[in-house]
Amino acid sequence: MRIELVEGDITVQEVDAIVNAANSSLLGGGGVDGAIHRGGGPEILAACRELRATRFPDGLPAGEAVATTAGRLPARWVIHTVGPVYDGSRDLSTTLRSCYERALAVADELGAATIAFPLISSGAFGWPLDDAVRQALVTLRGVETSVGEARLVLFGRETLAVAERIFAP
Numbered sequence: 001m002r003i004e005l006v007e008g009d010i011t012v013q014e015v016d017a018i019v020n021a022a023n024s025s026l027l028g029g030g031g032v033d034g035a036i037h038r039g040g041g042p043e044i045l046a047a048c049r050e051l052r053a054t055r056f057p058d059g060l061p062a063g064e065a066v067a068t069t070a071g072r073l074p075a076r077w078v079i080h081t082v083g084p085v086y087d088g089s090r091d092l093s094t095t096l097r098s099c100y101e102r103a104l105a106v107a108d109e110l111g112a113a114t115i116a117f118p119l120i121s122s123g124a125f126g127w128p129l130d131d132a133v134r135q136a137l138v139t140l141r142g143v144e145t146s147v148g149e150a151r152l153v154l155f156g157r158e159t160l161a162v163a164e165r166i167f168a169p
Contacts, residue, residue, distance in 0.1 A: 001140065001143075001147055001149065001150055002149045002150070003137070003141065003150050004149065004150070004151045004152070005151075005152050005154060005160060005167055006151050006152070006153050007153075007154050007156065007157055007159070007160040008153055008154075009035070010035070010036070010117075010118050010153040011036055011040075012074065013074065013075065013116040013151060014074045014075070015075055015114035015115055015116045015151065016075060016110070016111075016113055016114045017067070017070075017075055017077040017078070017079050017106075017107050017110065017112040017115045017116070018036065018070065018073065018075045018079070018115070018116045018117075019065075019078075019080075019099075019103045019115065019116065019117045019118060019120070020033055020036045020078050020079065020080045020118075021082075021083055021099075021118045021119075021120045021121065021123070022060065022080040022081060022082055023082060024059030024060050024061065024062070024082050025052070025059050026048040026049075026051055026060055026066075026080055027045065027048055027049070027052070028048075030124060032118045032123065039071075039072065039073050040069075040071030040072055040073045041071040041072040044068055044069060044078060047068035047069050048080070051066060051068070059082075060080060060081075060082050061082065062082045062083065062084050062095050062099075063081075063083075063084070063094075063095040063096075063098035063099055063102065064081065064082065064098075064102055065079050065080065065081040065099065065102035065103040065105070065106045066079070066106065067109075067110055076110075076112070077110055079103045079107060079115070081099040081100075081120065082099070083095070083096055083099050083120040083121030083127070084096055084125065084127075085121070085125045085126060086121060086126040086127040086128065093131075093135055096120060096121055096127065096132070097138070097139040099120045099121075100117065100120070100135075100143070101139060101143055103115070103117070104140075104143050104145045104147055104150075105145075107145070107147050108145055108147065112147055113146075113147060113148045113149070114147065114148065114150075114151075115149070115151070116150075116151040116153050117136065117140075117151065117152050117153065119132050119133065119136060119154060119155075119159065119163075120132070120136065122159075123155075129159065129162055130166065133152075133162060133163045133166045133167075134166055137152075137163075137166060140152070
């Protein structure tokens with residue numbers, strides 16, 4: 001899989017699937033989650049409400065992933081995943097890596113050839129930036145998938161600069 005780093009807005013990426021760094025309620029929130037729900041329109045919220053009423057009455061567990069329509073976004077699907085909240089006293093990196101792994105597994109099930117990820121758990125969930133980038137890249141480089149291209153969409157030039165430094169071989 002080819003991995004590309006881009007600075008920008010995940011909601012405008014022209015890929016088959018975008019990944020939403022969701023909260024477990026699946027009903028929208030701040031940051032990436034709020035932007036995806038606002039940009040995609042009511043179709044995404046309706047699909048998420050259906051998931052809550054059927055498959056995930058207690059919410060989507062951290063490290064898992066599920067797909068919905070992308071509504072009015074340029075992508076075909078949104079793959080929602082819940083990252084762990086950073087806790088310096090516990091190693092939750094396996095859960096963080098699972099977000100990327102499970103999102104790619106869902107993308108494979110959908111037949112997606114291209115996917116765009118935000119930097120999961122690095123915003124309101126407090127994961128340290130350098131390690132969030134490392135966890136994402138190690139996982140994306142190591143997962144077997146039929147997805148041909150993964151973009152890591154980074155918010156801001158400073159975040160992109162950190163990712164480029166870590167991305168370099």
